Amino acid sequence: MKMTQFYLPTLKENPTEAEIVSHQLMLRAGLIRKLSAGIYTYLPLGMRVLRKIENIIREEMTRAGAQEVLMPSLQPAELWQESGRWEIMGPLMARLQDRKCHDYCIGPTHEEVVTDLVRHEVNSYKQLPLNLFQIQTKVRDEIRPRFGVMRSREFIMKDAYSFDKDQEGLDLSYQKMYDAYTRIFQRIGLRFRAVEADSGAIGGSSSHEFMVLADSGEDAIVFCDNCQYAANVERAESMVSLEDGCEELKELAKVSTPDVKTIDNMVEFFNLPAGKMIKTLAYVAGKTMIIALIRGCDEVNEVKLRNQLNAVDVRLASDEEVLERFSAPVGFLGPIGLKDIRIIADPLVMKIQNGVTGANQMDYHYRHVNPGRDFTVREEDIIDLRIVKEEDSCIHCNEPLKVARGIEVGHVFKLGTKYSEAMNATFLDENGKEQPLIMGCYGIGVTRIIGAAIEQNNDEHGIIWPMPIAPFHVVIIPIGKDEEVSRVAEQVYTDLDNRGIEVLLDDRNERPGVKFNDADLIGVPVRVVIGGRGLKENRIEVKFRGTGDELKVAVEEIVDFITDQVESQLV
RNA sequence: CCGGCUGUAGCGCAGCUUGGUAGCGCGCUUGCUUCGGGAGCAAGAGGCCCCGGGUUCAAAUCCCGGCAGCCGGACCA
Known part of the structure; x- marks a missing residue:
């Protein structure tokens, strides 16, 4: 892609509306623009990142045996009344009426729709287990949208739903998703932690959240460095050893x-x-x-x-x-x-x-x-009611607990039969007996991941994309108006492109400083500078955005070198 | 939902106290120069001053009512 043909509106100054660094950088680097509070347009650069993340998720979900579908956003009220959530969801759900005055909502989630789908098609234990997922826009009228794409009213979510014939099946489906999530976040290059979670309004028993560690996170997580214990503070328990007192009881x-x-x-x-x-x-x-x-x-x-x-x-x-x-x-x-x-x-x-x-x-x-x-x-x-505090003792190993902030990017639940019973989604088991489907549901905040990734990967100059989700692998910056410079730049660009490397060629008639600064801002991992000075010595300069390492490579070796570098970081 | 703050050019802001020609920086357009870390000079374009009402000879400015955005909170008794 040539920059003169790429719609990339970067901003020098920080828009006042953005408070946290990821929000600022997403606006400045031209990833998103706001339409309304908590509602954003994804510009071409943001789209490329979004697609990268989606594709990693898609690959891993498919690898884990889930199949992709696409369910409607517009959903009839009847379905939600059947599950009882038409009332429970309250003002969080965006509702509307059609011309015949029938009630609809714009789906904040899809348990009802998927349960409805499956109850019509699945009748036998032979069709189980089944896992369906989609990558879809959700709408939730949040009390207070904030932090750009971190908590927005319209956002993209990957949601998957598993159906099993028994508890053992659910346990297996759940574990597969848990493992897939771990792979997904590792591949994206996030520092994260899976924590025990409260299952909240969606219901169900066991549940884990995948938290990206960041100070700007809206959730507090409690963890133990000595053992594996980690939990959302909403659920976390701690040990407070308090001996039975031996004071003399005084008169009230x-x-x-x-x-x-x-x-x-x-x-x-x-x-x-x-x-x-x-x-x-x-x-x-x-x-x-x-x-x-x-x-x-x-x-x-x-x-x-x-x-x-x-x-x-x-x-x-x-x-x-x-x-x-x-x-x-x-x-x-x-x-x-x-x-x-x-x-x-x-x-x-x-x-x-x-x-x-x-x-x-x-x-x-x-x-x-x-x-x-x-x-x-x-x-x-008489039940544990306390909020766990830093330095409380771990319930498993008694060592002091730590508290950190996290951004919830994934959540896996065991739902059980909550929806299948409410909506009469059943199958016939081996004995010909009718049973409710055992369900699990598994969500990933796709758009939120973009923000979370930037929170973890930035410096004073801009974003530092991990290679697997970078909008481009390489940016080529030709310096000066030398014919030879443009010829070589064009050649390297074409050669890399032919190797399947995603290259952005900054062919704008801009001063070098402008190009350098934009390259840093948009965070492309590899920067290739081609200038008259270097070419005289047959050298091209390569700089890595992440490490800041800089080196010179011979012109005839540059394509191989870059290809190797990019591919090694894509594994 | 409660509280605070803010709405003036695409973006960042000043002007409002004390009513009277709508301004600055960045960005944008054109020309010349410049070209290895956000260039210089010159000439330009661009405004329902959030909306509605009121006061006044006169309102970006004062008053009333809306709307929108941002921030904090929405639990510690």
């Missing part, structure tokens, strides 16, 4: 504590560590209010709470709701004397001795609070 006492509203206030007022405080949080799950108890030094993991309550919409109660229910303002709540309300407590709370908590009365707290004596919690509602 109500204390006047004007203006002591926060844990910090309490620590100061009572001169006790935050670990002695019983933080009492009121939540609303659906329409019922519940209480969560956690130590003052800990924080509630709402995902764990939500799972325990088996509810989707769990939120902190508002100040007004708290005041109405407890006749005490936020800051003075406590579990003592509460009736007719479910209490969920972290086990560490139950070990506190002579602790402090609110008295459900403005400006009063209780001291010398002893769980079990002064209030009780049902055994099944």
